[in-house]
Amino acid sequence: MFERPRSGERAILMHASVGGPPDTIENEEFLELATSAGAIVVDELVSARKNPDSRFFIGKGKVEELSDSVSKNAADLIISSAMLSPSQERNLEKSLNCRVLDRSGLILDIFAQRARTFEGKLQVELAQLRHLSTRLIRGWTHLERQKGGIGLRGPGETQLETDRRLIGKRIRQLKIRLEQVDRRRTMNRQNRIRAEIPTVALVGYTNVGKSTLFNTLTDADVFVKDKLFATLDPTMRKLELPDNCHAILIDTVGFVRDLPHELIAAFRSTLQETKEADLILHLIDASDTYRWQRVRQVNAVLKELGADQVPQIRVYNKIDKLDRNLRLMNNCRDEGQAIWLSAMTGEGISLLLAVIGDRLRRKKINGAIRLKPSQGRFRSVLFDLGAVLQETTVEDGGWLLELNLDERAFSRLLKRENLPSDILQQVATTKFSKLAQQI
Numbered sequence: 300m301f302e303r304p305r306s307g308e309r310a311i312l313m314h315a316s317v318g319g320p321p322d323t324i325e326n327e328e329f330l331e332l333a334t335s336a337g338a339i340v341v342d343e344l345v346s347a348r349k350n351p352d353s354r355f356f357i358g359k360g361k362v363e364e365l366s367d368s369v370s371k372n373a374a375d376l377i378i379s380s381a382m383l384s385p386s387q388e389r390n391l392e393k394s395l396n397c398r399v400l401d402r403s404g405l406i407l408d409i410f411a412q413r414a415r416t417f418e419g420k421l422q423v424e425l426a427q428l429r430h431l432s433t434r435l436i437r438g439w440t441h442l443e444r445q446k447g448g449i450g451l452r453g454p455g456e457t458q459l460e461t462d463r464r465l466i467g468k469r470i471r472q473l474k475i476r477l478e479q480v481d482r483r484r485t486m487n488r489q490n491r492i493r494a495e496i497p498t499v500a501l502v503g504y505t506n507v508g509k510s511t512l513f514n515t516l517t518d519a520d521v522f523v524k525d526k527l528f529a530t531l532d533p534t535m536r537k538l539e540l541p542d543n544c545h546a547i548l549i550d551t552v553g554f555v556r557d558l559p560h561e562l563i564a565a566f567r568s569t570l571q572e573t574k575e576a577d578l579i580l581h582l583i584d585a586s587d588t589y590r591w592q593r594v595r596q597v598n599a600v601l602k603e604l605g606a607d608q609v610p611q612i613r614v615y616n617k618i619d620k621l622d623r624n625l626r627l628m629n630n631c632r633d634e635g636q637a638i639w640l641s642a643m644t645g646e647g648i649s650l651l652l653a654v655i656g657d658r659l660r661r662k663k664i665n666g667a668i669r670l671k672p673s674q675g676r677f678r679s680v681l682f683d684l685g686a687v688l689q690e691t692t693v694e695d696g697g698w699l700l701e702l703n704l705d706e707r708a709f710s711r712l713l714k715r716e717n718l719p720s721d722i723l724q725q726v727a728t729t730k731f732s733k734l735a736q737q738i
Contacts, residue, residue, distance in 0.1 A: 310338035311365065311374045315346045315357055315381040324589045328556065329380045329402070331506075336409045341372040355394070356387045362394055369397050378405055382557075385433050402557065403430060418480050425473040432466050481571075488575055489683060497546045497659045497707075499538060500573040500609075502601065503582035504593040505553030508616045512582060512642035513550040516652070540656040549576065554600045574606040577707050578658055580651075585615040585623065585639060612654060613637040619644050627654065665703045666723040672696040677716050684708070 312333055314321040326343075333340055344364060346357040355362055356379070365377060376398050377391065383401040391399045400408075407427050414423045488498075503509050517536035538548040549572050573579065581597060583590050594613075601607045618625070619641040627650060628637040636654060640647025665688075670678050678698055681687050686704035693699055702709070702723070713720055 308338050308376050309341045309372060309374045310376040310378050311368055311372065312340055312343045313346060313357070313361075313365065313377055313379045313381075314343065315348075315379055317348055317351055317381075320347045321345060321380065324592060325380065325556070329378075332402070332405055332409065332555075333378055336405055336412070338376065338378065341374055342368045344368065351381070352387075354387065354390050356381055356383055356391075362391070365391075366395050369395055376400060378402075406555070406558070418477070421473055421476055421480070425470060425477065428466050428470050428473070432463065432470075484571070488572075489680075497577040498549060498572070498575070499546050499578045499580060499655060499659075500549045500551055500576035500606075501580045501582060502551050502573060502597060503553065504584070504597055505555050507553070507582050507584040507587070507593075508642050509550055509553065509582050512580075512614070512616060513548065515642050515645060515648055517548055538655075539652075540659070541653055542656065544656055544659070546577075546655070546659060549573070554597045556596050558600065570604050570606075573601070574604055574609070575711060576606075576609055578655065579606065579609050579611045580614050580655075581611050582614045582616055584617055586617045586620040610658060612651075612658065614651065615639045616642050618646070625650065663703060664706045664709060664723065665701075667699060667701050668723050669693065670698045670700065674716075677712075677718075680712065 310333055312329060314326050314329065316322075316325075326345075330340065330343070344361065346361045348358060352358055357365075368374065369377070374397060377395060377400070379399065379401045381401065382403055383391070383399070388399050388401065407423070407430055410423045411427060414420045501509050501513055513534065513536070517538055534550045536548050536550075538546045540546060551570065551573055579601070581594070583594060587593060598607065601609075613636070615637060618639050623639055625647040626639045628639075636658075638647060638651050638654060640651060642648075672695065674697070678700070681700065681702065681704075684704060686702045686709075688701040688703050690698055690700045709723070710720070712718075713722065
Protein backbone atom coordinates (compact mmCIF):
# COMPACT_ATOMS: atom_id res chain seq x y z
CA MET A 300 0.00 0.00 0.00
CA PHE A 301 1.18 3.55 -0.64
CA GLU A 302 0.82 5.82 2.36
CA ARG A 303 -1.28 8.96 2.03
CA PRO A 304 0.87 12.10 2.52
CA ARG A 305 0.07 14.09 5.65
CA SER A 306 -0.39 17.35 3.76
CA GLY A 307 -1.53 18.07 0.21
CA GLU A 308 -1.55 15.53 -2.60
CA ARG A 309 0.14 16.24 -5.89
CA ALA A 310 -2.08 14.47 -8.39
CA ILE A 311 -1.98 13.63 -12.08
CA LEU A 312 -5.41 13.34 -13.71
CA MET A 313 -5.79 10.58 -16.28
CA HIS A 314 -8.76 11.35 -18.53
CA ALA A 315 -9.35 7.84 -19.88
CA SER A 316 -12.20 6.84 -22.16
CA VAL A 317 -13.26 4.04 -24.51
CA GLY A 318 -14.61 4.54 -28.03
CA GLY A 319 -13.49 8.14 -28.47
CA PRO A 320 -11.83 11.09 -26.73
CA PRO A 321 -13.21 12.09 -23.30
CA ASP A 322 -16.00 14.63 -23.36
CA THR A 323 -15.07 18.23 -22.43
CA ILE A 324 -17.88 18.37 -19.87
CA GLU A 325 -16.62 15.20 -18.19
CA ASN A 326 -13.04 16.50 -18.11
CA GLU A 327 -14.08 19.76 -16.46
CA GLU A 328 -16.22 17.98 -13.89
CA PHE A 329 -13.44 15.48 -13.15
CA LEU A 330 -11.03 18.36 -12.51
CA GLU A 331 -13.58 19.94 -10.13
CA LEU A 332 -13.97 16.65 -8.27
CA ALA A 333 -10.22 16.31 -7.80
CA THR A 334 -9.92 19.91 -6.60
CA SER A 335 -12.84 19.44 -4.20
CA ALA A 336 -11.05 16.43 -2.70
CA GLY A 337 -8.04 18.64 -1.93
CA ALA A 338 -5.77 17.41 -4.72
CA ILE A 339 -3.10 19.66 -6.19
CA VAL A 340 -3.36 18.89 -9.90
CA VAL A 341 0.15 19.00 -11.42
CA ASP A 342 -0.60 17.41 -14.80
CA GLU A 343 -3.43 16.05 -16.96
CA LEU A 344 -3.15 13.29 -19.56
CA VAL A 345 -5.77 12.12 -22.05
CA SER A 346 -6.13 8.52 -23.20
CA ALA A 347 -8.68 7.23 -25.72
CA ARG A 348 -8.86 3.58 -26.70
CA LYS A 349 -11.16 1.49 -28.82
CA ASN A 350 -11.13 -1.21 -26.13
CA PRO A 351 -9.69 -1.05 -22.60
CA ASP A 352 -6.47 -2.92 -21.95
CA SER A 353 -7.14 -5.83 -19.63
CA ARG A 354 -3.96 -5.16 -17.65
CA PHE A 355 -3.75 -1.37 -17.35
CA PHE A 356 -6.97 -0.07 -19.00
CA ILE A 357 -4.70 2.37 -20.88
CA GLY A 358 -1.98 1.38 -23.36
CA LYS A 359 1.68 0.73 -22.52
CA GLY A 360 2.69 3.99 -24.19
CA LYS A 361 0.43 5.97 -21.86
CA VAL A 362 1.80 4.03 -18.89
CA GLU A 363 5.31 5.17 -19.84
CA GLU A 364 4.05 8.73 -20.32
CA LEU A 365 2.47 8.62 -16.87
CA SER A 366 5.67 7.28 -15.37
CA ASP A 367 7.68 10.17 -16.84
CA SER A 368 5.12 12.68 -15.56
CA VAL A 369 5.20 11.16 -12.05
CA SER A 370 8.99 11.59 -11.92
CA LYS A 371 8.95 15.06 -13.45
CA ASN A 372 6.19 16.46 -11.22
CA ALA A 373 6.96 14.49 -8.03
CA ALA A 374 3.35 13.28 -8.04
CA ASP A 375 1.91 11.35 -5.08
CA LEU A 376 -1.25 10.16 -6.76
CA ILE A 377 -2.79 9.30 -10.13
CA ILE A 378 -6.55 9.67 -10.45
CA SER A 379 -8.32 7.93 -13.32
CA SER A 380 -11.61 9.21 -14.68
CA ALA A 381 -12.46 5.66 -15.78
CA MET A 382 -13.61 2.98 -13.37
CA LEU A 383 -10.67 0.62 -12.86
CA SER A 384 -10.87 -3.01 -11.85
CA PRO A 385 -8.88 -4.02 -8.74
CA SER A 386 -6.28 -5.78 -10.88
CA GLN A 387 -5.86 -2.79 -13.22
CA GLU A 388 -5.44 -0.49 -10.23
CA ARG A 389 -2.86 -2.83 -8.71
CA ASN A 390 -0.92 -3.25 -11.97
CA LEU A 391 -0.72 0.50 -12.50
CA GLU A 392 0.57 1.03 -8.96
CA LYS A 393 3.28 -1.59 -9.48
CA SER A 394 4.39 -0.11 -12.79
CA LEU A 395 4.28 3.54 -11.72
CA ASN A 396 5.32 3.13 -8.07
CA CYS A 397 2.57 5.62 -7.24
CA ARG A 398 -0.85 5.37 -5.63
CA VAL A 399 -3.72 5.04 -8.12
CA LEU A 400 -7.35 5.97 -7.53
CA ASP A 401 -10.33 5.77 -9.86
CA ARG A 402 -13.40 8.02 -10.03
CA SER A 403 -15.44 5.94 -7.57
CA GLY A 404 -12.66 6.05 -5.00
CA LEU A 405 -12.33 9.82 -5.50
CA ILE A 406 -16.05 10.46 -4.88
CA LEU A 407 -16.01 8.18 -1.83
CA ASP A 408 -13.06 10.16 -0.46
CA ILE A 409 -14.95 13.44 -0.94
CA PHE A 410 -18.00 12.04 0.83
CA ALA A 411 -15.79 10.85 3.71
CA GLN A 412 -14.47 14.40 4.13
CA ARG A 413 -17.94 15.99 4.05
CA ALA A 414 -19.90 13.64 6.35
CA ARG A 415 -20.73 15.33 9.66
CA THR A 416 -23.77 13.60 11.16
CA PHE A 417 -23.81 10.15 12.74
CA GLU A 418 -25.95 8.74 9.95
CA GLY A 419 -23.84 10.32 7.21
CA LYS A 420 -20.65 8.85 8.64
CA LEU A 421 -22.24 5.39 8.86
CA GLN A 422 -23.41 5.56 5.25
CA VAL A 423 -20.03 6.70 3.94
CA GLU A 424 -18.18 4.03 5.93
CA LEU A 425 -20.51 1.36 4.55
CA ALA A 426 -19.90 2.53 0.98
CA GLN A 427 -16.13 2.64 1.53
CA LEU A 428 -16.02 -0.86 3.01
CA ARG A 429 -18.05 -2.27 0.12
CA HIS A 430 -15.63 -0.64 -2.30
CA LEU A 431 -12.56 -1.75 -0.32
CA SER A 432 -13.70 -5.37 -0.04
CA THR A 433 -12.93 -5.88 -3.75
CA ARG A 434 -9.45 -4.36 -3.43
CA LEU A 435 -8.04 -6.03 -0.33
CA ILE A 436 -5.29 -7.87 -2.13
CA ARG A 437 -3.49 -4.62 -3.02
CA GLY A 438 -2.27 -4.18 0.53
CA TRP A 439 -0.93 -7.70 0.98
CA THR A 440 1.03 -8.53 -2.17
CA HIS A 441 4.12 -9.16 -0.04
CA LEU A 442 2.21 -11.83 1.90
CA GLU A 443 0.30 -13.44 -0.92
CA ARG A 444 1.16 -17.10 -0.28
CA GLN A 445 1.33 -19.44 2.66
CA LYS A 446 3.86 -21.84 1.16
CA GLY A 447 7.08 -21.30 -0.76
CA GLY A 448 10.84 -21.56 -0.56
CA ILE A 449 13.01 -20.59 2.38
CA GLY A 450 12.21 -17.01 3.40
CA LEU A 451 9.11 -16.88 1.22
CA ARG A 452 6.59 -18.46 3.54
CA GLY A 453 4.03 -16.05 4.92
CA PRO A 454 0.50 -15.65 6.26
CA GLY A 455 -0.78 -13.94 3.11
CA GLU A 456 -4.02 -15.82 2.43
CA THR A 457 -4.71 -16.12 6.13
CA GLN A 458 -4.35 -12.33 6.53
CA LEU A 459 -6.66 -11.70 3.56
CA GLU A 460 -9.26 -14.06 4.99
CA THR A 461 -9.01 -12.30 8.35
CA ASP A 462 -9.45 -8.89 6.70
CA ARG A 463 -12.43 -10.08 4.69
CA ARG A 464 -14.06 -11.49 7.80
CA LEU A 465 -13.48 -8.28 9.77
CA ILE A 466 -14.81 -6.13 6.94
CA GLY A 467 -17.82 -8.40 6.51
CA LYS A 468 -18.53 -8.20 10.24
CA ARG A 469 -18.26 -4.40 10.21
CA ILE A 470 -20.56 -4.17 7.17
CA ARG A 471 -23.20 -6.23 8.98
CA GLN A 472 -22.92 -3.97 12.04
CA LEU A 473 -23.32 -0.85 9.90
CA LYS A 474 -26.37 -2.30 8.16
CA ILE A 475 -28.02 -3.00 11.52
CA ARG A 476 -27.37 0.57 12.70
CA LEU A 477 -28.64 2.05 9.45
CA GLU A 478 -31.75 -0.12 9.64
CA GLN A 479 -32.42 1.41 13.06
CA VAL A 480 -31.99 4.90 11.58
CA ASP A 481 -34.28 3.93 8.70
CA ARG A 482 -36.97 2.77 11.14
CA ARG A 483 -36.82 6.15 12.90
CA ARG A 484 -37.10 7.91 9.54
CA THR A 485 -40.10 5.75 8.62
CA MET A 486 -41.74 6.53 11.95
CA ASN A 487 -41.14 10.26 11.45
CA ARG A 488 -42.60 10.04 7.93
CA GLN A 489 -45.73 8.34 9.25
CA ASN A 490 -46.06 11.02 11.94
CA ARG A 491 -45.84 13.73 9.27
CA ILE A 492 -48.46 11.97 7.14
CA ARG A 493 -50.70 11.56 10.16
CA ALA A 494 -50.31 15.24 10.99
CA GLU A 495 -50.91 16.07 7.31
CA ILE A 496 -47.56 17.88 7.01
CA PRO A 497 -46.41 17.81 3.37
CA THR A 498 -42.74 17.35 2.48
CA VAL A 499 -40.75 19.07 -0.25
CA ALA A 500 -37.43 17.56 -1.41
CA LEU A 501 -34.75 19.83 -2.82
CA VAL A 502 -32.70 17.96 -5.43
CA GLY A 503 -30.25 18.88 -8.13
CA TYR A 504 -26.80 18.40 -9.54
CA THR A 505 -24.02 19.14 -7.11
CA ASN A 506 -22.95 22.79 -6.78
CA VAL A 507 -26.13 24.33 -8.26
CA GLY A 508 -26.92 26.31 -5.10
CA LYS A 509 -29.21 23.95 -3.17
CA SER A 510 -27.84 24.88 0.24
CA THR A 511 -28.07 28.60 -0.56
CA LEU A 512 -31.73 28.23 -1.57
CA PHE A 513 -32.39 26.04 1.47
CA ASN A 514 -30.95 28.70 3.78
CA THR A 515 -32.93 31.44 2.04
CA LEU A 516 -36.23 29.56 2.28
CA THR A 517 -35.88 28.38 5.88
CA ASP A 518 -33.45 30.83 7.54
CA ALA A 519 -31.16 27.88 8.22
CA ASP A 520 -27.38 27.97 8.50
CA VAL A 521 -26.37 25.03 6.28
CA PHE A 522 -22.73 25.24 5.18
CA VAL A 523 -22.36 26.88 1.76
CA LYS A 524 -19.25 26.88 -0.42
CA ASP A 525 -18.55 26.96 -4.16
CA LYS A 526 -17.32 23.38 -4.47
CA LEU A 527 -18.74 19.97 -5.36
CA PHE A 528 -20.50 18.17 -2.49
CA ALA A 529 -19.94 21.10 -0.09
CA THR A 530 -22.78 19.69 2.01
CA LEU A 531 -23.48 15.99 2.30
CA ASP A 532 -25.76 15.32 5.24
CA PRO A 533 -29.50 15.72 4.57
CA THR A 534 -31.17 18.49 6.54
CA MET A 535 -34.87 19.09 7.33
CA ARG A 536 -36.40 22.43 8.27
CA LYS A 537 -39.88 23.90 8.56
CA LEU A 538 -40.92 25.84 5.46
CA GLU A 539 -43.40 28.67 6.01
CA LEU A 540 -45.87 29.04 3.12
CA PRO A 541 -48.55 31.63 2.31
CA ASP A 542 -51.97 31.45 4.04
CA ASN A 543 -50.38 30.27 7.33
CA CYS A 544 -49.50 26.89 5.83
CA HIS A 545 -46.23 25.09 6.29
CA ALA A 546 -44.28 22.09 5.01
CA ILE A 547 -41.02 20.24 5.69
CA LEU A 548 -38.19 21.11 3.30
CA ILE A 549 -35.52 18.42 2.85
CA ASP A 550 -32.08 19.31 1.51
CA THR A 551 -30.64 16.17 -0.13
CA VAL A 552 -27.14 15.25 -1.26
CA GLY A 553 -26.15 16.61 -4.66
CA PHE A 554 -26.21 14.25 -7.62
CA VAL A 555 -23.37 13.71 -10.05
CA ARG A 556 -22.77 11.72 -13.22
CA ASP A 557 -22.04 8.03 -12.64
CA LEU A 558 -22.56 8.17 -8.89
CA PRO A 559 -20.88 5.02 -7.49
CA HIS A 560 -23.33 2.19 -6.88
CA GLU A 561 -21.88 1.72 -3.38
CA LEU A 562 -23.01 5.25 -2.51
CA ILE A 563 -26.49 4.86 -3.97
CA ALA A 564 -26.93 1.64 -1.98
CA ALA A 565 -25.59 3.18 1.24
CA PHE A 566 -27.63 6.38 0.93
CA ARG A 567 -30.84 4.66 -0.19
CA SER A 568 -32.57 5.26 3.17
CA THR A 569 -31.68 8.96 3.02
CA LEU A 570 -32.75 9.28 -0.60
CA GLN A 571 -35.98 7.48 0.31
CA GLU A 572 -37.14 10.87 1.61
CA THR A 573 -37.11 12.08 -2.00
CA LYS A 574 -39.23 9.15 -3.16
CA GLU A 575 -41.78 9.74 -0.38
CA ALA A 576 -41.94 13.54 -0.84
CA ASP A 577 -45.12 15.28 -1.94
CA LEU A 578 -43.20 17.63 -4.23
CA ILE A 579 -39.68 17.86 -5.67
CA LEU A 580 -37.88 21.14 -6.32
CA HIS A 581 -35.40 20.32 -9.06
CA LEU A 582 -32.78 23.07 -8.80
CA ILE A 583 -30.85 23.89 -11.98
CA ASP A 584 -27.90 26.24 -12.48
CA ALA A 585 -29.25 28.57 -15.18
CA SER A 586 -25.73 29.88 -15.85
CA ASP A 587 -24.34 26.39 -16.56
CA THR A 588 -23.63 25.84 -20.25
CA TYR A 589 -24.30 22.12 -19.83
CA ARG A 590 -27.43 22.40 -17.73
CA TRP A 591 -29.54 20.14 -19.96
CA GLN A 592 -27.08 17.30 -19.57
CA ARG A 593 -27.20 17.84 -15.80
CA VAL A 594 -31.02 17.77 -15.84
CA ARG A 595 -31.05 14.44 -17.67
CA GLN A 596 -28.53 12.95 -15.24
CA VAL A 597 -30.54 14.06 -12.18
CA ASN A 598 -33.73 12.65 -13.68
CA ALA A 599 -31.92 9.37 -14.37
CA VAL A 600 -30.97 9.07 -10.67
CA LEU A 601 -34.54 9.96 -9.62
CA LYS A 602 -35.84 7.21 -11.89
CA GLU A 603 -33.39 4.72 -10.38
CA LEU A 604 -34.70 5.67 -6.93
CA GLY A 605 -38.32 5.31 -8.02
CA ALA A 606 -38.96 9.04 -7.48
CA ASP A 607 -39.60 9.94 -11.13
CA GLN A 608 -43.39 10.02 -10.60
CA VAL A 609 -43.28 12.61 -7.79
CA PRO A 610 -44.61 16.04 -8.97
CA GLN A 611 -41.72 18.33 -9.82
CA ILE A 612 -41.08 22.06 -10.10
CA ARG A 613 -37.97 23.13 -11.98
CA VAL A 614 -36.16 26.01 -10.31
CA TYR A 615 -33.60 27.80 -12.49
CA ASN A 616 -31.15 29.44 -10.09
CA LYS A 617 -28.41 32.09 -10.49
CA ILE A 618 -30.25 34.47 -12.83
CA ASP A 619 -28.12 37.16 -11.18
CA LYS A 620 -25.26 35.83 -13.34
CA LEU A 621 -27.35 36.16 -16.51
CA ASP A 622 -29.31 38.83 -18.28
CA ARG A 623 -32.55 37.13 -17.24
CA ASN A 624 -35.53 38.44 -15.28
CA LEU A 625 -37.67 36.70 -12.71
CA ARG A 626 -40.40 34.68 -14.41
CA LEU A 627 -42.76 31.72 -14.07
CA MET A 628 -43.20 29.35 -16.99
CA ASN A 629 -45.31 26.32 -17.80
CA ASN A 630 -43.02 23.77 -19.43
CA CYS A 631 -44.08 21.72 -22.40
CA ARG A 632 -44.12 17.91 -22.53
CA ASP A 633 -45.83 17.69 -19.15
CA GLU A 634 -42.65 18.80 -17.34
CA GLY A 635 -44.49 20.96 -14.81
CA GLN A 636 -43.81 24.56 -13.91
CA ALA A 637 -40.46 26.34 -14.03
CA ILE A 638 -39.35 29.36 -12.02
CA TRP A 639 -36.33 31.53 -12.77
CA LEU A 640 -34.88 33.13 -9.62
CA SER A 641 -31.75 33.94 -7.65
CA ALA A 642 -31.23 32.25 -4.29
CA MET A 643 -28.28 34.56 -3.63
CA THR A 644 -30.18 37.86 -4.01
CA GLY A 645 -33.60 36.53 -2.95
CA GLU A 646 -35.26 37.60 -6.19
CA GLY A 647 -38.19 35.28 -6.91
CA ILE A 648 -38.36 33.59 -3.50
CA SER A 649 -41.86 34.89 -2.72
CA LEU A 650 -43.10 33.62 -6.10
CA LEU A 651 -41.56 30.20 -5.45
CA LEU A 652 -43.27 29.97 -2.05
CA ALA A 653 -46.61 30.88 -3.63
CA VAL A 654 -46.21 28.19 -6.30
CA ILE A 655 -45.20 25.58 -3.70
CA GLY A 656 -48.23 26.46 -1.58
CA ASP A 657 -50.52 26.15 -4.59
CA ARG A 658 -49.10 22.75 -5.57
CA LEU A 659 -49.38 21.37 -2.04
CA ARG A 660 -53.05 22.15 -1.50
CA ARG A 661 -54.28 18.74 -0.50
CA LYS A 662 -57.20 16.92 -2.03
CA LYS A 663 -59.10 14.57 0.29
CA ILE A 664 -60.62 11.33 -0.90
CA ASN A 665 -63.45 9.36 0.72
CA GLY A 666 -64.36 5.80 -0.12
CA ALA A 667 -64.47 2.15 0.92
CA ILE A 668 -61.71 -0.40 0.62
CA ARG A 669 -61.94 -4.16 1.11
CA LEU A 670 -58.93 -5.93 2.61
CA LYS A 671 -58.15 -9.64 2.77
CA PRO A 672 -57.26 -11.37 6.07
CA SER A 673 -53.62 -11.42 4.91
CA GLN A 674 -53.57 -7.62 4.66
CA GLY A 675 -53.71 -6.98 8.39
CA ARG A 676 -50.48 -4.96 8.35
CA PHE A 677 -51.89 -2.56 5.74
CA ARG A 678 -55.06 -2.24 7.85
CA SER A 679 -52.89 -1.35 10.87
CA VAL A 680 -51.10 1.36 8.86
CA LEU A 681 -54.42 2.92 7.86
CA PHE A 682 -55.52 3.03 11.51
CA ASP A 683 -52.18 4.52 12.54
CA LEU A 684 -52.73 7.31 10.02
CA GLY A 685 -56.17 8.01 11.45
CA ALA A 686 -57.69 7.40 8.01
CA VAL A 687 -60.40 4.87 9.04
CA LEU A 688 -63.87 6.35 9.65
CA GLN A 689 -65.61 3.03 10.23
CA GLU A 690 -64.99 -0.67 9.76
CA THR A 691 -66.92 -3.90 9.43
CA THR A 692 -65.83 -7.54 9.17
CA VAL A 693 -66.78 -9.52 6.06
CA GLU A 694 -67.53 -13.24 5.71
CA ASP A 695 -64.05 -14.37 4.58
CA GLY A 696 -62.46 -12.85 7.70
CA GLY A 697 -61.33 -9.71 5.93
CA TRP A 698 -62.46 -6.13 6.50
CA LEU A 699 -64.38 -3.39 4.78
CA LEU A 700 -63.11 0.05 5.77
CA GLU A 701 -64.38 3.52 5.04
CA LEU A 702 -61.43 5.84 4.55
CA ASN A 703 -60.90 9.56 4.51
CA LEU A 704 -57.33 10.70 3.85
CA ASP A 705 -55.05 12.73 1.65
CA GLU A 706 -55.01 11.60 -1.99
CA ARG A 707 -51.21 11.75 -2.31
CA ALA A 708 -50.67 9.84 0.94
CA PHE A 709 -53.08 7.12 -0.22
CA SER A 710 -51.31 6.87 -3.59
CA ARG A 711 -47.98 6.38 -1.82
CA LEU A 712 -49.45 3.66 0.38
CA LEU A 713 -50.90 1.80 -2.59
CA LYS A 714 -47.56 1.98 -4.39
CA ARG A 715 -45.73 0.68 -1.32
CA GLU A 716 -48.16 -2.25 -0.96
CA ASN A 717 -48.24 -2.96 -4.74
CA LEU A 718 -52.01 -2.50 -4.80
CA PRO A 719 -54.01 -1.29 -7.82
CA SER A 720 -54.99 2.38 -7.89
CA ASP A 721 -58.70 1.53 -8.44
CA ILE A 722 -59.04 -0.48 -5.22
CA LEU A 723 -60.98 2.34 -3.51
CA GLN A 724 -64.75 2.39 -4.11
CA GLN A 725 -66.22 5.88 -4.08
CA VAL A 726 -69.16 5.69 -1.63
CA ALA A 727 -70.72 8.18 0.72
CA THR A 728 -70.80 7.49 4.46
CA THR A 729 -74.57 6.99 4.37
CA LYS A 730 -74.16 4.22 1.78
CA PHE A 731 -71.31 2.42 3.55
CA SER A 732 -73.63 0.24 5.69
CA LYS A 733 -75.61 -0.82 2.59
CA LEU A 734 -72.36 -1.78 0.84
CA ALA A 735 -71.32 -3.81 3.89
CA GLN A 736 -74.62 -5.70 3.87
CA GLN A 737 -74.20 -6.55 0.17
CA ILE A 738 -70.80 -8.09 0.90
